Amino acid sequence: MLSVMASARHDPFARMLNVDLMAVLVAALLPWSTSGVGIGMLVWLAALAATLELRPFLNSLRRPINVLPIALVALAAIGTLWSDTSWGSRLYAVSPATKLLFLPFLLYHFERSTRGLWVFIAFLASCTLMTVASWIVAIEPSLSMKGLGDPATYGIFTKNYIDQSQEFVLCTVVLALPIIISLRDGKIRQALLLMAVAVNFIVNMAFVVVSRTALVTLPVMLVVFAMAHLRWKANVLLSVAAIALGALAWTASPHLQATTERFTRDYRLYKELNEPTSIGLRLEFWEKSLRFFAEAPIIGHGTGSTRGLFEAAATGPAGSAQGQVIGNPHNQTLNVAVQWGMVGVVILYTMWFAHFSLFRGEGLAAWIGLMVVLQNIFSSLFNSHLFDFHEGWMYVLGVGVAGGMVLRAGARRTDSSGMAAR
Known part of the structure; x- marks a missing residue:
């Protein structure tokens, strides 16, 4: 990477690659850091300036x-x-x-650029690594960067449970399409690998930490996926499976029960007390x-x-x-x-x-x-x-x-x- 950056002064291909790699780095940092993202995007913009063609860019602004x-x-x-x-x-x-x-x-x-997919792969890989960190700090809270004593930091290595849930929900739903495509193309190993990654996100949200916003948005996004990419028979089977798995997860997860029960409890405490x-x-x-x-x-x-x-x-x-x-x-x-x-x-x-x-x-x-x-x-x-x-x-x-x-x-x-x- 350093050699590519050094040669970028004279090589248009290397300059474009630098811009792509900076975007990949920012996507990888997003689940972990705020200052890193802010600084990274400014560096990305500076790198982009060396490749920007003014007239096409101004035309795109229309x-x-x-x-x-x-x-x-x-x-x-x-x-x-x-x-x-x-x-x-x-x-x-x-x-x-x-x-x-x-x-x-x-x-x-x-x-x-032809490397846009690199950015999303970097974000997916980074979020997958974040689930590992989440499991670790759920077992050993002293390893969290958020400190001890606050129940809201359970299973959170950095940032907060709302940000983490947003990442995991997005990755879960986005993976649904490549899983379906892999199954249709007969790429069973690839489909199983992607399913394992998606299940990892779901299990973490069910048994470690999830935001109530995520509990609302996840079903909506899954319904959109089913309507856009599945036939009606598959939709029926998926609905039945989703209800069964949701009920099983709610029954097996005290954390998920507590999260859903807080909806009614919080409203009652607000209205009555x-x-x-x-x-x-x-x-x-x-x-x-x-x-x-x-x-x-x-x-x-x-x-x-x-x-x-x-x-x-x-x-x-x-x-x-x-x-x-x-x-x-x-x-x-x-x-x-x-x-x-x-x-x-x-x-x-x-x-x-x-x-x-x-x-x-x-x-x-x-x-x-x-x-x-x-x-x-x-x-x-x-x-x-x-x-x-x-x-x-x-x-x-x-x-x-x-x-x-x-x-x-x-x-x-x-x-x-x-x-x-x-």
Whole structure:
């Protein structure tokens, strides 16, 4: 790798390879590190600059898949002008959206590159290694980088259980397609290997740690897979098998039972005792956010205004659900609506739709991109995952790399059709 980097100054092939290898490194770091991803993407962008052809890149910016994320970041920047919070808070609130500016560069590069699949293999391998670390720290908690004494760190080597569950769910569902293709092609060993990797993710979530968001999004993603790639008889068998295996896992796993039972327990504690449980706080945040949105429905209250609004609306004791103050309402739509009103919501949903539409075709790249977008949309019902660091970068890398691969495949088909017509 060092020799390739050294020769990149004079070799266009080596320069392209450097950009690809940096993307592979960032994908491998994503489950483990935040600072590594941030630094890695800046280095990736610097490496890309040596290969960028200005006119084709500027032409690519006209596509809606590029215009819309840029528009959302621009709205966040412009929204600082009518916010009434401090300028420090305004600028800080812009930063979660800026990662979307990497999307046009990723789409442009991987439309030219033939190594996009390397990035996803690196992410899968890294997540698989993370399951090993999760099993180890579940057995020996002192080896966790998160410290001891907090039940929320059980089975977590680094990051948190929400981020880890998002990774494992995405890998599990994405693997379903290559497993089916391998079985249809008679590649039994390959199919068994991929099934073993997928089962490893599922078992870890069932018996070590899983987020409630993952419990909601996983079935939705599996239903989409069944509708897109299986016949109705297979869907019936899969549904029966999924219900049976789910019931067996719930019966055998005290952890899974406790996770599902917390849904009703948290709601009851919130309604009866006003305790700030996870579900209770979300309901409180959503109710107040809807009121904030109704006060400024067109352009919102401005970038970074959310915390100040919650401070003004806080009632009751500091430890109660009504007294909680937060800068993130734990819902992507409301996060955007409070700050930038309907203008922001329209841009957000149009962007999601444009990216979803990009992946309606056939092939592994389209399937990966589709699942990345679908997961982000559904998990953003309970969190602001487009703006959160980890899930936001999963979206940017997934859509950028898979989208570039889909665009490249489409260009090849167009060229082939043109040659055939001649």
